[in-house]
Amino acid sequence: MGNDAVEERLEDQPASLGRRRFLTATTAVVGAVGVGFVAVPFIKSWNPSARAKLAGAPITADISALEAGTRMVLEWRGQPIWIVKRTKQMLDLLPTLDPRLRDPKSDNADQQPAYVLKGDFHYRSIKPEISVLVGICTHLGCAPEMVAEIRPEPFDPNWKGGYFCPCHKSRYDMSGRVFDGVPAPFNLLVPPHHYESDTSIVIGVDPGSSSTGAV
Numbered sequence: 001m002g003n004d005a006v007e008e009r010l011e012d013q014p015a016s017l018g019r020r021r022f023l024t025a026t027t028a029v030v031g032a033v034g035v036g037f038v039a040v041p042f043i044k045s046w047n048p049s050a051r052a053k054l055a056g057a058p059i060t061a062d063i064s065a066l067e068a069g070t071r072m073v074l075e076w077r078g079q080p081i082w083i084v085k086r087t088k089q090m091l092d093l094l095p096t097l098d099p100r101l102r103d104p105k106s107d108n109a110d111q112q113p114a115y116v117l118k119g120d121f122h123y124r125s126i127k128p129e130i131s132v133l134v135g136i137c138t139h140l141g142c143a144p145e146m147v148a149e150i151r152p153e154p155f156d157p158n159w160k161g162g163y164f165c166p167c168h169k170s171r172y173d174m175s176g177r178v179f180d181g182v183p184a185p186f187n188l189l190v191p192p193h194h195y196e197s198d199t200s201i202v203i204g205v206d207p208g209s210s211s212t213g214a215v
């Protein structure tokens with residue numbers, strides 16, 4: 001009976017990793033329900049085996065159906081991985097945000113692999129339009145929301161689209177670069193990844209690795 005109530009609450013907030021972590025830490029029973037319930041859609045969608053997921057094996061994402069301006073979320077090593085296909089407008093706005101950011105050039109090398117800065121540093125990605133990020137706030141680990149619309153927001157009257165963390169109001173741009181003056185200290189993490197083909201991204205393996213990420 002109690003578990004049913006927990007499942008209903010978790011169903012309402014499937015993307016809330018921070019909440020899942022909180023529940024897991026609170027009681028073992030609640031945590032087990034939360035992880036099992038939320039993990040099912042990932043397994044069905046992306047088909048890595050549960051055993052491989054637990055081992056932290058690479059996962060492969062098919063982005064052929066990903067439309068411009070939208071995000072897909074998958075899970076790798078227990079972390080939410082965001083793959084976002086950015087529009088030209090999103091890309092064009094990124095340089096205009098540099099003066100408002102804490103680390104606009106991603107000088108902190110711990111937050112991304114060097115190969116995502118080989119092109120235009122504003123993008124933090126291998127291909128300009130495709131952004132791959134770990135969706136965990138660098139402040140205390142909540143799950144930021146994607147707020148892609150370009151319009152005044154209560155948390156920022158000059159909002160140009162990006163990610164907003166509701167826990168303590170940290171903001172990031174569409175490349176995961178953190179704004180100045182917010183609690184989060186670092187840009188969002190970019191996980192190791194590479195393209196297997198134009199429409200297939202392997203998360204967990206750097207470019208040039210011999211691994212295919214197959215399970």
Ligand code: FES
Binds near residue numbers: 166167169170
């Ligand atoms: S956890 Fe995101 S702002 Fe604190």
